[in-house]
Amino acid sequence: MLGYLIRRVLAAIPVMGVVALFVFLLLRLTPGDPAAILAGDNATPEQLERIRTSLGLNEPLYTQFFTWIGRLLHGDLGVSLISNVPVTTMLGSRLEPTLSIALTTIVLAVLVAVPLGVVAAWKHGTWIDRFVMALSVIGFSVPVFVIGYLLIQIFAIELRWLPVQGFRSLSRGFGPFVERITLPTLTLSFIYIALIARMTRAAMLDVLDEDYVRTARAKGIPERGVLLRHALRNAAVPVITVIGTGFALLISGVVVTETVFNLPGIGRLTVDAVLARDYPVIQAMILLASGIYVAVNLLIDLSYTLLDPRIRY
């Protein structure tokens, strides 16, 4: 087990290395002078020079890369070209809205999607099954921002139950905080629910055919126990896996949702950085998002042994 753990962690290093190299080369391989691309059309020579020094663009390519990696490993994500504030500081001040909607989304999605998938597989072929499948196809096809605006139109504008946009920190009261993250969370959950429900249903359908499920039923175990203890436990691995791979959707969804609801989070920070060509921030955000994705999937890989004792490394 320990050997496997070490090997898996080591295997994540080249993946992150490729991500870092890609992010690094993205600016340098784009045709044209990188400093000019970042500074825009009306830049003065001084501005160009400032950007070159700040990013070390006057050094040879490999020196630039290793200096940059060295700084990264010391936790230095660089300094914004626009505001001159360290990226880590910017991140810290934007963390709360993003974490709030991401965490509530994951919890809500799992709580809704897994039961939906289980019931759909259990009542396979009935209207419940068809409803869940339709919901999941629609969840995949209707863009996040369309869902967001629909929810705003219905719950904020027509019914006036919730505020339209904005964010209020949890430290300023629980009520206003919940009011403002409800619609973003619902918006973001939609596609995640679609993904998890679909996978739960597929995995459950596979498992419900197994001999041990029939045996469990023949023993007279109540259907609830058969479904939850015997079937769902065995269907858990693909479901957990899809929660991990779905993290990529969640990250993209956060970026869009924060724009729709004007949340001052990390997604909005990224979009603003992209529009302003603030390369150090863009670079840091891609690395961070990819790092989280790799780490989540690594943890999920390792969790297989807990979920399924048959898996031994």
Next chain:
Amino acid sequence: MAVDALPEPSIRITPRRLGRDVLRTSPIIAVAVLCLAAIVLLAIFAPLVAPHDPQLLAPALRLKPANAEFPLGTDAYGRDVLSRILYGGRISLLIGLGAALFSIVIGLLIGLVSGFFKWLDAVMMRIMDGLMAIPSILLAIAVVSLSGASLTTVLIAITIPEIPRVARLVRSVVLSAREEPYVEAAISVGSSLPKIMWRHLMPNTVAPLIVQGTYVCASAILTEAILSFLGAGISPEIPTWGNIMAEGRAFFQIKPSLIFWPGLMLSIAILSVNLIGDAARDALDPRMKRRGGNA
């Protein structure tokens, strides 16, 4: 040569058989095909169908509600929303088709080669893993913001994140197919490598690639809309569904239809492509049918 006379891989897909199987599966698919056909035709014939010039500015007619002259009203610059939506479909479909085509061609090459050469495989797959770890929206907006927002750069930016998925799929098919006796036979009689890859390995990938291609198409249409919506897509004066919605954002409380009409078209287009993809998968791989897919 004798080897060429060996039986072809068992699944032989003709477009007609595929179409028949797909339509038989369910009437919903027929509706999806009709919807998509309508969207494609409207986009192709947009210049004939559209009542107005989609880029004609008329400041006096800003944000007019729907009326006889402007069936869906006008936007903040007085442009006809219906005409913009009709023209907007062109970009979405072009991006969807282009991304599907390019990601399949490049992914097929990478997958075939790395499935066949073990030494290359390790390196290529690490690169693909790295690319897959970057959330596709972030990757795309970063590429577009640095290289400027033209149709080509947007297409490249959307295609890059799709390539690893195609490459991995092709590789897995090749890895299992290369153990088959007919491939061994071809190697043993000295067929050239390109010939083995093209005649014996490639046909195995056709069925999964048709399915994957539709999914890439749907996801590319969605990504393009998101890019435009975030302001990091094709230049705003060109009508695309995402651009119409991006401009409508500021006026959402006054005129929500600026977001909902293009949003509806976008959803119908993506839904149709996804449904057709699901149906193609069920028709090509009957084992998946009952499960309704796993991805």
